[in-house]
Each structure stands twice: as structure tokens, then as C-alpha cells.
Amino acid sequence: MSVRRRDLIALSFAGTAVFFGVWWLVASNKHVNALILPDPVKVIATFVYLTSHTFANYTIQQHLGSSLLRFTYGFVLAAVIGVPLGLAMGWLRWLDYIVSPLFEAVRFVAPIAWVPFAVLWFGTGIGGPVLIIFAGAFPPCLVNAYRGARHVDRNLIEAAQTLGASDRTIIFQVLLPAALPSIVAGLRISAGLGWQSLIGAELIVVSAGIGYLMVQGQSNLDTAIVMSGMIAIGLVGVAIDVALRQLERLVGGTRGMA
Amino acid sequence: MIKRLIAVLAVAAIFGNVYAARAATPLRPINISYQPTNYWALPFVLATKKGWWQKVGLQPKFSTFPAGAPQVAAAASGSWDVGGMGSVPAVLGAARYGILTIGITNDESATNALMVNGSKAAEYEKNPQAMKGQRILLTANSTGEYAVVACLKKYGLTESDVTPVDMGQAQILSALSGGSANLGALWAPNTYTFEEKLHGKLLCSGRDAGAMIPGSLVARAAYAKEHPDMVARFLAVYEHSIRWEKAHPAEAQKELVEADKEGGTEISPASAKAEMDLRPIYDLSQQLKIMSGSPSSVDRWFAGIIAFMKGKGSLQTVPKPQEFITAKYMKMVQDDPKLRAFANSSSD
Amino acid sequence: MKNRARLVTGIITLLAVCAMWYLTTQATHLISTGRFPSPADVYTAARQISHPPGYANATIWQHIVQSLELVVLGFLVAAATGVPLGIAMGLSPRFEAFVNPVFLMIRPVPPLAWIPLAVVWFGLSAAAQIFVVWFAAFVPALINAYTGVRTVDRTLIEAARIHGASRRRLLTDVIVPGALPFIFTGLRLSLQASWTTLIAAQLVGSIAGLGHVLIVASIDIYPGMIFYGMLWVAILGAAMTFVLAQTERLAMPWHQ
Numbered sequence: 001m002s003v004r005r006r007d008l009i010a011l012s013f014a015g016t017a018v019f020f021g022v023w024w025l026v027a028s029n030k031h032v033n034a035l036i037l038p039d040p041v042k043v044i045a046t047f048v049y050l051t052s053h054t055f056a057n058y059t060i061q062q063h064l065g066s067s068l069l070r071f072t073y074g075f076v077l078a079a080v081i082g083v084p085l086g087l088a089m090g091w092l093r094w095l096d097y098i099v100s101p102l103f104e105a106v107r108f109v110a111p112i113a114w115v116p117f118a119v120l121w122f123g124t125g126i127g128g129p130v131l132i133i134f135a136g137a138f139p140p141c142l143v144n145a146y147r148g149a150r151h152v153d154r155n156l157i158e159a160a161q162t163l164g165a166s167d168r169t170i171i172f173q174v175l176l177p178a179a180l181p182s183i184v185a186g187l188r189i190s191a192g193l194g195w196q197s198l199i200g201a202e203l204i205v206v207s208a209g210i211g212y213l214m215v216q217g218q219s220n221l222d223t224a225i226v227m228s229g230m231i232a233i234g235l236v237g238v239a240i241d242v243a244l245r246q247l248e249r250l251v252g253g254t255r256g257m258a
Numbered sequence: 259m260i261k262r263l264i265a266v267l268a269v270a271a272i273f274g275n276v277y278a279a280r281a282a283t284p285l286r287p288i289n290i291s292y293q294p295t296n297y298w299a300l301p302f303v304l305a306t307k308k309g310w311w312q313k314v315g316l317q318p319k320f321s322t323f324p325a326g327a328p329q330v331a332a333a334a335s336g337s338w339d340v341g342g343m344g345s346v347p348a349v350l351g352a353a354r355y356g357i358l359t360i361g362i363t364n365d366e367s368a369t370n371a372l373m374v375n376g377s378k379a380a381e382y383e384k385n386p387q388a389m390k391g392q393r394i395l396l397t398a399n400s401t402g403e404y405a406v407v408a409c410l411k412k413y414g415l416t417e418s419d420v421t422p423v424d425m426g427q428a429q430i431l432s433a434l435s436g437g438s439a440n441l442g443a444l445w446a447p448n449t450y451t452f453e454e455k456l457h458g459k460l461l462c463s464g465r466d467a468g469a470m471i472p473g474s475l476v477a478r479a480a481y482a483k484e485h486p487d488m489v490a491r492f493l494a495v496y497e498h499s500i501r502w503e504k505a506h507p508a509e510a511q512k513e514l515v516e517a518d519k520e521g522g523t524e525i526s527p528a529s530a531k532a533e534m535d536l537r538p539i540y541d542l543s544q545q546l547k548i549m550s551g552s553p554s555s556v557d558r559w560f561a562g563i564i565a566f567m568k569g570k571g572s573l574q575t576v577p578k579p580q581e582f583i584t585a586k587y588m589k590m591v592q593d594d595p596k597l598r599a600f601a602n603s604s605s606d
Numbered sequence: 607m608k609n610r611a612r613l614v615t616g617i618i619t620l621l622a623v624c625a626m627w628y629l630t631t632q633a634t635h636l637i638s639t640g641r642f643p644s645p646a647d648v649y650t651a652a653r654q655i656s657h658p659p660g661y662a663n664a665t666i667w668q669h670i671v672q673s674l675e676l677v678v679l680g681f682l683v684a685a686a687t688g689v690p691l692g693i694a695m696g697l698s699p700r701f702e703a704f705v706n707p708v709f710l711m712i713r714p715v716p717p718l719a720w721i722p723l724a725v726v727w728f729g730l731s732a733a734a735q736i737f738v739v740w741f742a743a744f745v746p747a748l749i750n751a752y753t754g755v756r757t758v759d760r761t762l763i764e765a766a767r768i769h770g771a772s773r774r775r776l777l778t779d780v781i782v783p784g785a786l787p788f789i790f791t792g793l794r795l796s797l798q799a800s801w802t803t804l805i806a807a808q809l810v811g812s813i814a815g816l817g818h819v820l821i822v823a824s825i826d827i828y829p830g831m832i833f834y835g836m837l838w839v840a841i842l843g844a845a846m847t848f849v850l851a852q853t854e855r856l857a858m859p860w861h862q
Contacts, residue, residue, distance in 0.1 A: 004699075007700065007703075008699060008700065008703035009703070011700055011703040011704040012703045012704065012706065012707050014704060015703070015704040015705055015706070015707055015708055016707045016708060016711075019707075019708045019711075033435075035435050035455070035456070035726070036435070036436065036726055036727065037727075054520070055522060056520070056521065056522030057520050057521070057522070094615075096612075097611065097612050097615035097616065097619075098615060098619050100612070100616065101615075101616035101617075101619050101620050102619060102620070102623065104844070105620065105840065106840065107840075108801075108839070108840040108841075108842075108843030108844045108847070109836050109839050109840045109843070110801060110802035110803075110805040110806065110839055110843070111802065112718070112802070112805060112806040112809055112817075113805055113809075113817075113820055113835070113836050113839050114836075115809065115820075115824070116331075116820055116821070116823060116824030116832045117642075117829075117832060117836075119328050119331045119332060119824060120331050120334050120335070120641055120824075120827070120829065120832075121334075121335055121641060121642075122335055122337075123321070123331070123332030123333070123334070123335040123336070123337025123338070124291075124321040124322075124323070124332055124337050124338075125335070125337060195716065196716035196717070196718060197718075199716045199718045199719050200716075200718040200806045200809075207294070207321065207322040207323075211719075212522075213522075214719065214722055215324070215426075215428045215722070216428070216521075216522030216523070217522075217722070218428035218429065218431060218432050218722045218725075219295075219427060219428040219431060219448060219451065219522060219523055220451060220455075220522065220523055220524060221431055221432075221435055221451055221452075221455045221456065223723070223726060226722045226723060227723070229719070230715045230719045230720070230723075231715075233714075233715060233716060233719050234711070234712075234713075234714035234715040234719075235714070237714040237715075237716065238714045241714070325825075327824075327825040327826075327827065328824075328825075330827060331824070331827050334640050334641050334827075335641070350827065354640060354827050355640060393730070393813075395730075397825075398822060398825045398826065399825050399826065421663075421813075422663075423730065423813045424662070424813075424818075424821070424822055424825070425810075425811055426810075428722075429722075429725055429810060429811040432722060432725040432726045432811070433725055433726075433729055433730050433811065435726055436725065436726045436727060436728070436729040437729065438728070438729020438730045438731060439729065439730060572826055
């Protein structure tokens with residue numbers, strides 16, 4: 001058994017080595033312009049350089065901070081509106097019938113398709129990117145809360161009803177706790193989608209942020225900066241996902257105990 | 259006990275702040291928009307760096323844009339009050355949202371150009387007709403597009419003889435570097451980036467094609483109506499910066515490199531010098547001169563741009579130059595002795 | 607009975623929203639048409655783009671066809687590469703160990719972040735967009751195929767083995783059908799990601815397609831056209847999801 005384990009780890013290293021090796025070879029080829037594909041070392045060096053020197057006015061961490069702020073606003077807004085609404089729709093049939101068609105109509109509009117209107121409505125205010133992130137993050141919040149509410153054990157609900165619980169009580173004190181795993185799973189998906197949509201929004205019109213860093217890198221024909229931006233985005237995306245996965249584990253665990 | 263102490267401290271802090279605020283000179287807020295790496299934006303950057311806004315009692319907040327069209331779109335929500343942009347988006351703004359042109363930032367005819375990949379330069383220079391059917395990358399509703407159309411006219415071609423493709427400047431540079439297109443409409447400083455890093459060549463600028471391409475100082479009509487004095491102060495600061503640039507060319511060159519770097523584009527000192535040599539800027543008396551007369555020089559310059567946009571179909575209602583170009587606020591600076599003195603001085 | 611009530615309420619709600627839209631923009635000008643188009647504006651835009659020469663270099667039908675071609679192509683390539691790769695990773699721990707680290711490194715980068723690079727590498731051709739779309743769709747397809755394979759009931763596999771099933775038959779008759787629900791979930795996510803990413807890719811660097819219509823309309827500050835473009839993005843997105851759902855029903859009649 002342990003031999004196999006060692007094999008697997010060796011294979012992992014091999015895979016990574018092959019990847020970087022091929023990248024290095026292609027980038028070192030005389031015929032490949034450094035503008036088209038910088039070698040891995042240059043990209044990492046650029047990334048490190050950007051942490052202590054400013055480009056387009058800010059260091060890479062500051063750009064990340066700017067992006068994260070927008071992301072947080074959009075994501076929190078989506079969760080705060082989506083989750084209660086989803087739960088309520090799961091419980092109140094009339095609400096479901098009214099909101100669902102509107103939701104379905106708008107849901108298929110790719111978040112980034114909102115950019116032209118976002119620019120028109122919010123100018124350079126934070127509202128623009130927040131709208132885009134909201135558009136991406138909202139559907140999973142709503143859908144997962146809704147599904148979670150619909151699948152709650154009938155017995156729990158009936159028990160609450162016999163005790164004379166109001167609609168409000170049922171939604172917040174019965175459905176919410178029972179649907180929590182589904183809700184948190186939805187939050188994780190929602191965060192991922194929101195973060196991705198943010199980058200799209202920033203490619204178009206802002207004056208700080210990781211997407212902006214990448215566009216400016218393009219303007220400078222500095223592909224290493226563009227790739228540094230991609231790395232930064234990836235790292236933060238992973239961090240957000242890991243954090244929410246932990247939350248999911250916590251919530252799932254509690255449920256088991258309850 | 260603790261709670262009471264905190265309450266007392268809080269009240270004291272509030273009063274302290276109010277008192278401090280009262281004691282300081284009140285600066286009035288104003289929202290200024292511009293495009294960061296453009297030469298005509300240098301006066302804004304200088305003024306911020308050297309504290310000139312505060313000298314006329316302004317506390318500016320800035321918003322930056324990659325091009326004129328989104329800047330105009332942002333005007334719809336009142337995101338900014340005054341600023342600078344290319345003349346082409348200024349016309350679009352006039353037609354859509356009543357944006358006024360209150361001055362001229364610079365003459366950028368020489369730095370809006372049709373650029374070509376080095377390998378193809380000789381071919382197109384010898385035989386411009388070879389451009390027929392070729393893809394030309396350009397940013398729509400911009401001075402860059404206007405330059406290209408003027409250049410095509412010079413070669414006896416129209417926009418329908420070629421395949422125009424609409425993209426942002428950054429994407430144009432990427433696409434040119436990848437070689438999937440050879441012709442692009444760029445404006446400075448992207449022209450320098452293209453020349454220095456990709457060995458591109460300038461095929462034809464607006465100036466080469468005989469087209470006058472000014473840049474506009476702009477203000478939202480509603481804002482200008484309500485706060486004409488603020489607009490005048492804004493102009494006074496801009497003109498002061500212009501004077502300073504003219505009086506300190508070597509330093510201005512350094513500042514330009516620095517400002518562009520902060521905006522995200524690294525240009526060489528040689529390119530900075532080219533910027534200053536190729537793009538005339540106007541001090542207060544010159545502004546008044548080009549905006550005087552009926553029609554004024556500025557009116558005539560914009561007539562060409564309006565015709566261009568009408569021909570494109572971008573404008574359904576066509577504004578007349580006199581409707582959105584106004585020397586009123588420059589005149590206010592001239593008539594106010596304090597503002598005039600500041601606008602005409604080149605002190606630090 | 608329930609479904610009819612839902613349908614009727616749905617129609618009424620949408621009609622009410624349309625009525626409000628008309629009232630606030632066209633009838634009373636509460637919302638200025640500079641910021642949100644009135645129904646009349648949208649109609650004008652629709653007419654302009656429906657007849658040659660159309661808008662942004664082509665008619666709406668040409669833009670739609672271009673977008674659909676690319677998304678279907680990207681989606682199919684992603685499915686054809688992601689699903690087999692995911693199955694292979696699920697079946698072979700060795701293969702998984704080899705490929706996984708690289709996959710984990712590349713995966714978190716949002717597809718849209720690849721656009722600047724794609725424009726440099728592939729230029730303005732369809733290849734750039736297909737690359738970005740492929741990347742977006744590949745990931746969910748792979749992950750779900752992998753999960754599907756890993757969650758196939760062990761007892762089923764053992765039972766088949768005991769009955770002497772060859773490796774090939776094991777794959778085609780037990781594992782793949784067992785993983786099919788997950789695979790289809792993956793494909794559904796892939797399709798949504800494909801469509802979203804294609805529009806984004808077209809917004810940033812393309813010469814035709816619905817995304818391109820949106821960005822040109824944005825720069826022209828033409829709210830009616832922006833709205834019309836978004837409408838088609840929504841309609842086609844819904845249509846594709848519907849088609850996929852029907853395919854799922856056909857492929858897995860036993861499921862639900």
C-alpha cells in the first residue's frame with residue numbers, strides 16, 4: 001500500500017514537472033516572442049515584483065484588495081437577498097409563482113451581458129461591478145435556498161404548524177436551519193461564479209483591480225503582467241473556495257449532530 | 259461607568275471634529291473625469307500633485323476611463339461633473355447627454371493614427387490600395403476612428419472598402435502583437451508602445467490626412483448651469499497647469515513619464531518629448547482666440563467631426579457646434595482678476 | 607392543476623412587468639430613455655438589426671448563428687475532452703495523480719481571465735473564443751465525470767466482475783451508465799458556462815456575435831440595442847438549457 005502511495009506522489013511531481021518543462025521549452029524557443037509567452041521564471045519574478053512595486057498606481061495586493069471589496073459587496077448583497085427570498089419562495093406558493101417567471105427570464109442573461117447597462121446606470125461607481133457580481137452570484141443563492149426549503153422534512157414543518165407558528169417563524173426558524181447545508185453549498189457555488197464575473201466586469205471599465213491590472217498589462221504589451229494577474233486571481237479564488245468549503249464542513253457536521 | 263465615559267469621549271470627539279472643520283477653509287467638492295495615460299490629462303495630474311486645486315478652493319474626486327465612450331455613458335448617471343475627453347466622444351456626449359465643450363485640451367491630430375505592423379509597412383506605404391478588404395482594428399466613436407477615416411479618404415478609400423473591427427485599445431495592441439491583424443487605429447501613448455515594443459510604424463496620422471483632431475474640456479450642461487463658478491475655477495487650474503508645462507518643458511517631460519507610469523503605460527523619455535512636440539496646447543488667451551468668432555476655429559474643427567459621426571450613423575439628432583461649444587466659462591476666467599492671474603501664472 | 611396556476615400567474619406577472627416598463631419609459635418618461643430603453647426604442651433597434659446591413663457588421667441572425675456555432679463547437683470539444691479525461695482520472699489513481707496537480711493549478715483561473723492571453727495567442731479568430739469557452743466548459747465536465755465514476759456503487763462493479771465482465775464491458779455497461787447522472791449535471795454546467803463565457807469573450811475581443819453587438823451598442827450608447835442583444839442572450843441560453851434537458855431525458859429514461 002505505501003509503495004503505491006509513493007508512486008502516486010512521484011507521479012504528481014512528474015506531472016507538474018512535465019507541465020513546467022513544456023512551458024519552459026516553448027517559451028525559450030527563439031521563434032516565440034516573449035510577448036506571446038514569457039517563460040515561467042519571468043512570470044513568477046514579475047508577480048513578486050508587483051507585490052512591492054506599483055503598476056497602474058497600485059501594487060498587486062492593492063489591486064486585489066480593490067477587487068475583493070467589490071466582490072464582497074456583490075456577494076453579500078446576493079446572499080442577503082437571495083437566501084431569504086429563496087426560502088420564502090420555498091414556503092409561500094404565491095411568492096414562488098410571481099417571482100419564478102421573472103427570475104427565469106433574467107437568469108439566462110450572462111452576468112457580463114449586464115456590463116453595458118451597468119456603465120450607463122452606475123458610471124464608475126462601485127454599483128457597476130457590484131451589479132455584475134450580483135448577477136452571477138444571485139442565482140445559486142436563490143436556487144439552493146429554494147431547493148433546500150422544498151426538501152425540508154414535512155414532519156418538522158407540520159410540528160411547527162401545530163404549535164401555531166407564523167409564516168415568518170417557519171421560514172427563519174424551521175426552514176433556514178434545515179436547509180442550511182443546501183444554502184451553504186449554494187453560497188460556495190455563488191462565490192465562485194461571483195468572483196469569475198468580477199474579472200469580466202473589470203476587463204471593461206474600472207480604474208483599479210486585478211482585471212484592470214490585466215488590461216493595463218495588455219496595453220503595455222507585457223504578457224508577464226497579464227499572467228501575474230491570472231495567478232493572483234486563481235490564488236484568491238482558491239482561498240475563497242477553501243474558506244467556504246470549511247464552512248460547509250462545519251455546517252454539515254452540525255446537521256449530523258442535530 | 260465605562261459606558262458614560264465612552265459617551266462623553268464620543269461627544270467630545272464629535273465636537274472637536276466639527277470645530278476643526280469649521281476652522282479650516284471649506285473646499286468644495288467637484289468630480290473630474292479623464293483618461294489616465296493621455297498627454298492632455300497631465301495638467302490634472304500636475305494640479306493634484308502640486309496642490310493647485312486647493313488654491314482655488316476645489317476638492318476634486320477623480321474617475322478614470324479607458325476611452326471616451328464609457329466616459330460619456332457614465333455622464334448619464336451624473337458620475338462626473340467636468341473633465342477631458344477626445345473631441346469625437348465629446349460630440350457623442352453632446353448629442354446624447356448635453357455635454358458641453360468648454361475648452362480645448364490639445365491638438366492631437368498628429369498622435370491619432372493608422373498604425374501598421376512593421377513587416378507590412380513598406381507594402382502599404384507604396385500601395386495604399388492594398389488595404390482594400392483588410393481588417394483595421396479601431397476603437398469606435400473615438401478620435402482614433404476619425405483619424406483612420408480621414409486617412410482612408412486621403413488614399414481614396416472609404417470605411418466600407420475595408421473591414422473595420424471594433425475593440426478597446428488594449429485588445430488592439432494584443433491582436434496586433436499576435437499578428438491576426440496588421441492595421442490598427444491607435445492614439446498616444448499606445449502609438450509609442452506599438453512602435454517601441456512591436457516595431458510598428460505610423461502609416462498616416464490625422465495631421466497627415468489634413469484632419470484637425472482637438473481634445474475637449476467638457477462639463478455636464480446641468481452641472482455647468484448650476485455651478486458656473488466651479489467650472490471657471492476648474493478651467494483656471496487647467497490653464498495654470500498648461501502655463502507651467504510651457505514654462506518648464508524638461509520637468510514636464512519627466513512628470514509625463516511618471517504620470518503615464520502610474521496610469522499603467524511605460525513610455526520612454528523620447529516618446530514623452532515627442533508627445534510635447536507633436537501636440538500643441540493652449541493657454542488662456544489662445545483658448546479665447548480659437549473660440550472667438552462666428553464661426554470660430556473650434557466651430558469649424560468640430561463641424562468636420564460632426565459630419566463624420568453623422569455619416570457613420572451614430573447620431574440621429576445632429577447638434578450644431580454653437581449648441582454645445584461655449585467660450586462662456588473661459589471668459590469667466592478672463593473676467594475674474596484672481597482666476598485670470600492664476601490661470602496666467604506658471605508658478606509651482 | 608398546480609402547473610396551470612403556475613403558468614397563468616407567470617404570464618400575468620410578465621405582462622404586468624411589461625406594462626410597467628411601457629408606462630415608466632414611454633408613457634410618463636419617469637425613467638429617461640437615455641438610461642433605459644422604452645419598448646419603442648427596443649423595437650427600433652430590433653428593426654435596424656434585423657435587416658441588412660444590420661448592426662455591428664451583420665444582421666441579428668448572422669450574429670446569432672455565429673454565437674451558436676461557437677458555443678456548440680466549444681461545448682462539444684469540452685465535452686469530448688473533459689468527460690473521457692474525467693472518467694480516466696476516476697478509473698486510474700495513477701493517471702489522476704499525474705494530471706491532478708496541473709489541473710488544480712489551472713482550474714481556479716476564471717475563463718474570462720484567459721481572454722487577454724487568448725487574443726494574443728489566437729488573435730481575433732474564432733479560435734480565441736473557442737479556446738476560452740473550451741476552458742470554461744472543460745472543468746465542470748471533467749469534475750463531474752470524475753465524481754460520477756467515483757460514486758458508482760462498488761457492489762455493482764464487484765457483481766459485474768464476478769460474472770466475468772471484461773474491462774471494456776465493465777466500462778460501457780456499468781460505470782458509464784452509473785456515472786451518467788453526474789455526467790449530465792456536468793454537461794449542464796458546462797453548457798451554461800460555455801454560453802456565459804462566449805458572450806464575455808465576444809464582448810472583449812471579437813468581430814461578430816451577440817457579445818460583440820452588446821459592446822458596440824454600449825459604445826454607441828444605444829440602450830435599445832443593448833436590451834435587444836441581452837434579450838437574445840437570454841432566449842438562446844434558455845433554449846439551449848431546454849434542449850440539453852430533453853437530451854438528458856432521452857439518454858436516461860430511468861432517471862426520474
